[in-house]
Amino acid sequence: MAFSLGPRATSAGYRLAAFDHIGSTNAEAMARARAGERGPIWFVTSEQTAGRGRRHRPWIAPRGNLASSVLEVIEVPPAVAATLGFAAGLALEAALQRVSVEASLRSAGSDHMKYSLKWPNDVLAGRQKLAGILLEAEAVADNGLAVVVGIGTNVVAAPEGTPTPATSLAALGVHIGAEDLFGALSDTWAEFRGIWDLGRGFGEIRRLWLERAAGLGQRVAIHTGGSTVEGTFDSIDDSGCLVVRTSGGRRVPISAGDVYFGSAASAGTT
Incomplete structure (x- = not known):
């Protein structure tokens, strides 16, 4: 075919x-x-x-x-x-x-x-x-x-x-x-x-x-360069950045990185 x-x-x-x-x-x-x-x-x-x-x-x-x-x-x-x-x-x-x-x-x-x-x-x-x-x-x-x-x-x-x-x-x-x-x-x-x-x-x-997002509202860790941002996957913003809500309540936009959910996030998978 x-x-x-x-x-x-x-x-x-x-x-x-x-x-x-x-x-x-x-x-x-x-x-x-x-x-x-x-x-x-x-x-x-x-x-x-x-x-x-x-x-x-x-x-x-x-x-x-x-x-x-x-x-x-x-x-x-x-x-x-x-x-x-x-x-x-x-x-x-x-x-x-x-x-x-x-x-x-x-x-x-x-x-x-x-x-x-x-x-x-x-x-x-x-x-x-x-x-x-x-x-x-x-x-x-x-x-x-x-x-x-x-x-x-x-x-x-x-x-x-x-x-x-x-x-x-x-x-x-x-x-x-x-x-x-x-x-x-x-x-x-x-x-x-x-x-x-x-x-x-x-x-x-x-x-x-x-509506189709994996991990929305779940624990997430994003590895970007040499740093890691952890929290809850809150949304994506008007420019497409992933928004993480930290344990302190801050909403942090992430423009690039590797994303891990659930137990992988908790374990700090790299």
């Missing part, structure tokens, strides 16, 4: 570049932007050999997993562009829900998986990482900002030894192909990208994201 855009994505003017295998869909997307590509265009493969996640951690997609990146050149400040990652999380969660329901119906099952969003860029199934999102941006000609949103999903296999234990759709009993998931994702991306609306709709994106 070949990769193809969903009908909503096609109507919205998205294009598609699909690869049998590639080093990194994010790197390819940004290279095209530097060469003059303005998008909107998806880059997608089911085998990625040199991808990376946050903090330059490797993100390898063995054949059968989904590595996808969408490129758009927009005119917004980088801080506003950064909030697009929350729309990406919502889009992926919605696509996963759709394909999980369809897979459950095909197998005559009555239940399907529930997914949650972990700040800032992961999708979880239970307490296990199923997917990650990496947003990169670079200034281009004519005051544009090339924004690449990379979305990697464990469809058939999950890496071992990761900071957060990982799983795959196949391990969860959701038997679908990367191509099926991508078709759904391209449509849900068009939907939530439209709600985001160059940052003007982030208030609604924030509300929807918090």
Whole structure:
């Protein structure tokens, strides 16, 4: 089965570049932007050999997993562009829900998986990482900002030894192909990208994201650089920072870091 855009994505003017295998869909997307590509265009493969996640951690997609990146050149400040990652999380969660329901119906099952969003860029199934999102941006000609949103999903296999234990759709009993998931994702991306609306709709994106947030109201520890902030996951603010309420009642905004909940937070996991 070949990769193809969903009908909503096609109507919205998205294009598609699909690869049998590639080093990194994010790197390819940004290279095209530097060469003059303005998008909107998806880059997608089911085998990625040199991808990376946050903090330059490797993100390898063995054949059968989904590595996808969408490129758009927009005119917004980088801080506003950064909030697009929350729309990406919502889009992926919605696509996963759709394909999980369809897979459950095909197998005559009555239940399907529930997914949650972990700040800032992961999708979880239970307490296990199923997917990650990496947003990169670079200034281009004519005051544009090339924004690449990379979305990697464990469809058939999950890496071992990761900071957060990982799983795959196949391990969860959701038997679908990367191509099926991508078709759904391209449509849900068009939907939530439209709600985001160059940052003007982030208030609604924030509300929807918090409804699906992992660990909201729970004990949390955020490791950032050489320091740790501990408290309760209170919210995310208007710029997308995670807000921690400390034991002393202070509300501390965190712009970046590794997040641990519950017993992992209490143990000071690193």
